[in-house]
Amino acid sequence: MKTKFIIFLLLYCTGSLCAQTLTIGSYNLRNKNDWDTSNGNGWDQRLPYICGLIRTNFFDIIGTQEVLNSQLNDLLKGLPEYNYIGVARDDGKTQGEYAAIFYRKSRLKLLENGNFWLSEITDRPNKGWDASLPRICTWGKFQEIKSKKHFWFFNLHMDHIGIEARKESAKLILKKVKEMCDDDIVILTGDFNVDQHSDSYKLLHNSNLLNDSHEVADIRYAPNGTFNDFNPTLFTESRIDHIFVTTPVKVKSYSVLTDTYRVPVAESNKNLKSGNFPKEVSLKQYEIRVPSDHYPVKVLIDIAKNNKKKAH
Secondary structure, three states: OHHHHHHHHHHHHHHHHHHOEEEEEEEEOOOOOHHHHHOOOOHHHHHHHHHHHHHHOOOOEEEEEOEOHHHHHHHHHHOOOEEEEOOEOOOOOOOOOEOOEEEEOOOEEEEEEEEEEOOOOOOOOOOOOOOOOOOEEEEEEEEEOOOOOEEEEEEEEOOOOOHHHHHHHHHHHHHHHHHHHOOOEEEEEEEOOOOOOOHHHHHHHOOOOEEEHHHHOOEEEOOOOOEOOOOOOOOOOOOOEEEEEEOOOEEEEEEEOOOOEEEEOOOOOOOEOOOOOOOOOOEOOEEEEOOOOEOOEEEEEEOOOOOOOOOO
16 A cells, blocks of 8 residues: 555656646748749648657647748648647738747647737737838747646747847837736747847846746757758857746756758669668668758746746
8 A cells, every 4th residue: 555655646746747847849930932842942841840840849839930821721730739829910810921839738728819019009910110021929828737837928020120120029028028927937939030149139138037048948958050041051159049938937958959851862762882881771862951941949947936036
């Protein structure tokens, strides 16, 4: 009886701890377009690898960018264990890119959700400040089903040209978090189109409200920055895709996932010979590709504590 009780206690504690640990992601998936298809990076080719990457990394919730409506439907088919929130930025319905948030249905319960535009006018589609395009932020309030803990999740895609728009968008995000979230845990993901040295990044990271998870993580694995331009041989120190968290969140690990896949080349039907591996092993010459022109960011967080002390 005593042994059974100890086993039960261990299982209960393990489940309780796991219920307070979440795997968070941010991933610019690159919109579907003919140019990429003609260059060997078409959406239909990339889709299975993106779905496999998301599923095998067991993301509980992931903010995505550049997703068109047809891509959204493809992702829902390829990721049956996930649901999503978000609307398209051009009309607030299905036209244009989404900043969609995908979440694991068995793990998280959606409590509230909505969208606002990164602009002086936040409640309808429009371009803000000096932005070149309409930009949107999708948000949701979620509850972790087992622990009953709840948190807010914001996901956005800032403008790639408007410097003023990015600064003002950062200020808008901080304003919305303060107005909406009280002292609750908040997670902010997105393609911010600026790296860790920019003014709009510093507005967020030095806000005494949000921390860059890269900076406060216990364990960090970032072999590259987050933009690759569909070229796996490039290297950058710049991180333009970020995951920010409020101070109560304990960031256990941070990583940039530099996954690749292979496509055949003209000579790939020929087996390569080498004395360095057994004769039963065959190798072929393939070309390296990446699933998107951005690498995804993966962060493991602990939402157990609610400590408002600044983390940096």
